[in-house]
Amino acid sequence: MHSVSDPRPGRGRTAVRTARVVGLVALVALVAAFPSLAPDSFILSVGVVIASYAVLATSWNFVGGFTGYISLGHAAYSGLGGYATALLILRADVNPWLALALGGLIVAALAVPIGIASLRVRGASFVIVSIALVLILLLVFQSWGSFTGGSNGLRVPRPFGDDVLRPEQHERFFYLHAALLAVLLLCWWAIDRSRFGMGLKAIREDEDKAQSLGVPTFAYKLVVFVVSAFFTAIGGGMYALWFGYLDPIFQFSILVGSYMVLMSLLGGIRSLFGPLLGAVIVGYAMEFFKAQYGDTQAHLIAMGALLALVVLFMPDGIIPALGNLVNRFRPKAASIRELTAEELTVQREQQEVRG
Amino acid sequence: MTASLTLQSLVLGVLLGGLYALLAAGLTLYFGVMRVVMIAHSALLILAAYIAWFFERQTGLDPLLSLVITVPLFFVAGVVMQRLLIARLRPATLTMMSVLLTFSIALLIEGLLGFVFTGTHRRIQLPYSGTHFEFFGASIAVVKLIAFGLAAASLAALYVLLKTTRFGQALRATIQHPDAARLVGINTDRVAGYGFGLGLATAAIGGTALSLDSTIYPSLHWHWIGPLMAIIVVGGLGSIPGAAIAAMALGLSQSLLQIPLGTTWAQTLFYVALFATLMLRPQGFFGGRLAQRF
Amino acid sequence: MTTTITRGLETTGLAKSFGGVHAVDNATVAFHHGKVNALIGPNGSGKTTFFNCVTGMIKPDAGSVSYRGEDITGRPPHRIARAGIGRSFQLCRVFPRMTVLENLLASVRSPTLPGWLRSARQRGDIERARELLMRVGIDHLEHAEARDLSYGQQKLLELAGVLMTDPETIMLDEPAGGVNPALLDRIANLVRALNAEGKTFLIVEHNMDLVMSLSDHVVVFDRGAPIAEGSPDEVRADPRVLEAYLGS
Numbered sequence: 006m007h008s009v010s011d012p013r014p015g016r017g018r019t020a021v022r023t024a025r026v027v028g029l030v031a032l033v034a035l036v037a038a039f040p041s042l043a044p045d046s047f048i049l050s051v052g053v054v055i056a057s058y059a060v061l062a063t064s065w066n067f068v069g070g071f072t073g074y075i076s077l078g079h080a081a082y083s084g085l086g087g088y089a090t091a092l093l094i095l096r097a098d099v100n101p102w103l104a105l106a107l108g109g110l111i112v113a114a115l116a117v118p119i120g121i122a123s124l125r126v127r128g129a130s131f132v133i134v135s136i137a138l139v140l141i142l143l144l145v146f147q148s149w150g151s152f153t154g155g156s157n158g159l160r161v162p163r164p165f166g167d168d169v170l171r172p173e174q175h176e177r178f179f180y181l182h183a184a185l186l187a188v189l190l191l192c193w194w195a196i197d198r199s200r201f202g203m204g205l206k207a208i209r210e211d212e213d214k215a216q217s218l219g220v221p222t223f224a225y226k227l228v229v230f231v232v233s234a235f236f237t238a239i240g241g242g243m244y245a246l247w248f249g250y251l252d253p254i255f256q257f258s259i260l261v262g263s264y265m266v267l268m269s270l271l272g273g274i275r276s277l278f279g280p281l282l283g284a285v286i287v288g289y290a291m292e293f294f295k296a297q298y299g300d301t302q303a304h305l306i307a308m309g310a311l312l313a314l315v316v317l318f319m320p321d322g323i324i325p326a327l328g329n330l331v332n333r334f335r336p337k338a339a340s341i342r343e344l345t346a347e348e349l350t351v352q353r354e355q356q357e358v359r360g
Numbered sequence: 361m362t363a364s365l366t367l368q369s370l371v372l373g374v375l376l377g378g379l380y381a382l383l384a385a386g387l388t389l390y391f392g393v394m395r396v397v398m399i400a401h402s403a404l405l406i407l408a409a410y411i412a413w414f415f416e417r418q419t420g421l422d423p424l425l426s427l428v429i430t431v432p433l434f435f436v437a438g439v440v441m442q443r444l445l446i447a448r449l450r451p452a453t454l455t456m457m458s459v460l461l462t463f464s465i466a467l468l469i470e471g472l473l474g475f476v477f478t479g480t481h482r483r484i485q486l487p488y489s490g491t492h493f494e495f496f497g498a499s500i501a502v503v504k505l506i507a508f509g510l511a512a513a514s515l516a517a518l519y520v521l522l523k524t525t526r527f528g529q530a531l532r533a534t535i536q537h538p539d540a541a542r543l544v545g546i547n548t549d550r551v552a553g554y555g556f557g558l559g560l561a562t563a564a565i566g567g568t569a570l571s572l573d574s575t576i577y578p579s580l581h582w583h584w585i586g587p588l589m590a591i592i593v594v595g596g597l598g599s600i601p602g603a604a605i606a607a608m609a610l611g612l613s614q615s616l617l618q619i620p621l622g623t624t625w626a627q628t629l630f631y632v633a634l635f636a637t638l639m640l641r642p643q644g645f646f647g648g649r650l651a652q653r654f
Numbered sequence: 655m656t657t658t659i660t661r662g663l664e665t666t667g668l669a670k671s672f673g674g675v676h677a678v679d680n681a682t683v684a685f686h687h688g689k690v691n692a693l694i695g696p697n698g699s700g701k702t703t704f705f706n707c708v709t710g711m712i713k714p715d716a717g718s719v720s721y722r723g724e725d726i727t728g729r730p731p732h733r734i735a736r737a738g739i740g741r742s743f744q745l746c747r748v749f750p751r752m753t754v755l756e757n758l759l760a761s762v763r764s765p766t767l768p769g770w771l772r773s774a775r776q777r778g779d780i781e782r783a784r785e786l787l788m789r790v791g792i793d794h795l796e797h798a799e800a801r802d803l804s805y806g807q808q809k810l811l812e813l814a815g816v817l818m819t820d821p822e823t824i825m826l827d828e829p830a831g832g833v834n835p836a837l838l839d840r841i842a843n844l845v846r847a848l849n850a851e852g853k854t855f856l857i858v859e860h861n862m863d864l865v866m867s868l869s870d871h872v873v874v875f876d877r878g879a880p881i882a883e884g885s886p887d888e889v890r891a892d893p894r895v896l897e898a899y900l901g902s
Contacts (some may be wrong), residue, residue: 073453073456074456075456075457075459075460077399077459077460077463118639121639122635122638122639123638125638125642126638126642126643127455128455128456129391129395129397129455129597130593130597130638130642132397132455132456132459133397133589133590133593133634134634134635134638136399136585136586136589137586137589137590137630137631137634138631140582140585140586140631141586141628141631144624144625144627144628145628147624148624148625195771196771198773198774198775199770199771199772199773199774200759200762200763200764200769200770200771200772200773200774201764201770201771202774203756203759203760203762203774204760204761204763206749206752206756206760207749207752207760207761210749210750210751210752211747211748211749211750213711213731213743213747214743214747214748214749215749215760215761216730216731216732216735217709217711217731217732217735217740217741217743218732218735218740218760218761218815218816218818218819219732219735219736219761219763219819220732220760220761220763221730221732221763222732223730259582263463263467266460270460302470302471302472302473302474302475302479302578303471303475304471305467305468305470305471305474306467306468306471306472306475307471308464308467308471309464309465309466309467309468309470309471310464310468312460312461312463312464312467313445313461313464313465313468316449316457316460316461316464317445317448317449317461320450320453320457452750
């Protein structure tokens with residue numbers, strides 16, 4: 006009975022599924038092959054930077070994508086993750102990988118009170134806190150020189166010995182970032198299809214409505230917020246281990262946070278691979294810009310203009326836009342949306358006659 | 361800490377609080393009429409300061425005269441920004457998307473300022489720049505007093521405008537209850553546009569006042585946006601008197617804390633106040649939540 | 655007479671004001687459990703604010719709300735929903751960019767933390783959702799996005815969504831608003847059928863024909879408090895009600 010009006014005919018669904026599997030395999034193969042395809046060490050390091058952005062943007066998207074709460078200050082968590090990892094290694098002599106995990110947990114614990122303060126009221130206060138947090142951390146980490154290294158920065162010891170050469174370092178960290186990204190994507194996917202995820206998406210759509218249907222909105226938001234902060238911190242810590250140097254002005258920069266937003270938004274915050282796609286596009290463009298124009302203010306202008314264009318003209322991102330394009334060639338799927346009320350009653354009557 | 365030093369801090373705190381209050385009033389206006397958290401507010405402040413500096417350098421006239429250009433210019437820019445950009449956004453996601461849009465405007469302004477004027481620190485040198493006068497042992501720069509006078513006069517004018525004119529009434533109605541305002545025949549779209557224009561005008565005035573006694577550079581706006589946001593949250597989002605009181609209170613405390621703690625740690629006061637407010641009283645301390653009162 | 659009535663939704667001295675305007679002013683009401691209750695009153699009489707205070711959307715300034723003898727004042731909306739009170743919204747609210755089926759699945763919760771990660775598409779839940787969609791008559795649209803539905807279909811979807819939480823008491827805010835007569839009939843019939851199955855209804859409505867034909871008990875609000883209550887016939891004959899509607 007349902008097949009009569011099911012907008013997704015069986016054959017189409019199988020085709021889509023096959024295309025997905027093929028795409029996923031291709032993606033994994035591409036990522037696995039990248040280090041051997043990269044012509045030189047520089048391109049390889051660009052690959053690591055982009056992978057790191059993809060990790061951060063995907064982590065950001067746990068909050069942004071599911072709940073629709075746009076945090077401009079996720080640099081706070083990546084920066085804290087980086088510093089926590091580095092300080093644990095330097096001051097407490099912890100094993101680097103253990104320090105990375107501990108750093109993530111510490112940041113997650115810090116995210117609990119921050120989340121409680123900023124998620125209580127809708128939207129506006131969340132944004133304000135997210136920005137304020139980065140600014141306050143910048144102040145603290147710059148001023149508290151004796152502990153954090155202050156404005157002079159902090160050198161992070163490398164986890165692999167000095168006998169491991171640069172290109173080899175890049176390659177290892179590229180795979181580490183890729184593995185972390187895979188874990189993140191798996192978690193995002195698992196939440197996306199779960200009851201928890203459905204409740205979160207309901208919050209994104211209409212928070213009052215979700216609450217009136219019994220969704221414990223505050224608890225849901227807080228949990229996903231802490232998860233996002235945890236992963237962002239791990240991403241920041243991983244980056245710190247690779248880059249080997251931390252400076253508050255770059256770690257606690259509103260710009261870093263806004264890159265995460267731009268990447269996710271550009272790719273599509275409702276899509277699993279949206280932030281990854283956005284990270285590849287924006288990350289590549291950024292490295293290109295730096296190589297071409299050096300460190301001028303031009304990248305600020307480019308970034309501002311691109312963000313404004315995306316917000317105004319493509320708030321859903323690239324992946325949904327492509328999806329719509331594909332749907333246009335699938336007449337059955339499109340037609341259901343354009344059925345008028347009369348047609349529906351006619352269809353129903355026919356169905357009843359048949360049944 | 362001597363008595364005269366404390367007095368000096370108090371006076372400086374009041375002067376600073378006045379500027380904060382004016383700028384926070386602008387932020388409150390945007391939030392009131394459109395529920396928009398306007399990140400670009402402080403970037404516009406710096407833009408106005410740059411215009412004042414550039415005006416002084418090119419013409420040799422007093423930078424205060426640049427207000428004749430910047431205030432109308434910013435007002436029109438505000439109306440245009442609201443009508444052409446903010447109004448395009450979907451209502452369902454307005455709060456979040458407007459943040460990003462105004463953030464991108466802030467980046468554009470910062471980038472363009474850096475591009476045109478470079479990142480060099482700039483400062484206006486006026487004949488009366490170094491003039492101080494004594495006030496019970498406290499030494500107060502004349503330029504600071506002028507800046508305060510400008511801010512106080514603008515705030516007073518804004519208050520009169522909102523309380524006594526028909527437009528002010530329409531604006532307050534729009535802030536308090538947009539649906540009801542529409543029902544009684546107020547063109548809330550136009551009012552929102554003018555509200556934005558007024559908000560930008562406060563940035564123009566604030567920027568000129570700032571240029572009188574501050575060193576300016578393109579990324580300076582990040583130092584302003586945090587404290588201003590803290591002020592409007594502590595004051596109760598949408599309440600102009602609340603924002604003014606919070607601005608005064610925080611400006612004073614910052615000034616007093618600077619002596620024992622130093623500039624940087626005194627800045628953190630704003631963020632402590634912000635977090636404390638959200639934890640204890642999310643609706644703010646000095647006003648109704650979300651503009652229920654004015 | 656009152657001795658046999660089960661205690662349902664009650665408010666005592668409920669009050670809420672906005673900036674000096676008393677939207678709800680000392681409202682004491684006891685709705686009849688198991689019946690169809692209607693809440694009527696002129697525009698601006700505080701019905702919707704009352705509604706929002708009861709469902710936890712707004713915290714009342716004073717007074718209390720209780721349900722089946724338990725105090726639920728000031729509880730967050732999701733806990734009130736869990737207590738068995740479902741509600742619809744004025745002007746109808748659904749999750750626009752979720753499919754019709756997802757709109758129903760969104761409210762399914764797992765009581766334990768590990769259950770949070772269970773797939774949202776459990777067979778049992780889907781079957782129940784389909785049943786409800788069939789009941790309100792939009793089962794053929796389960797894969798359509800809610801924003802592509804007509805207004806009437808969205809109203810039916812909202813009702814199905816509320817039913818999915820299996821509430822004992824259902825509060826409907828203007829179910830007849832903006833709805834064509836055929837659909838109105840369908841909604842009225844649904845309310846009657848659900849009431850016959852034991853669901854209590856509390857309906858805020860302006861359409862007097864619907865109120866009078868559907869409800870067992872009518873409460874009339876004016877200036878934030880009840881001024882009269884009784885059967886539809888009693889209320890119709892009450893001079894205070896006429897005065898409230900014509901007076902201000």
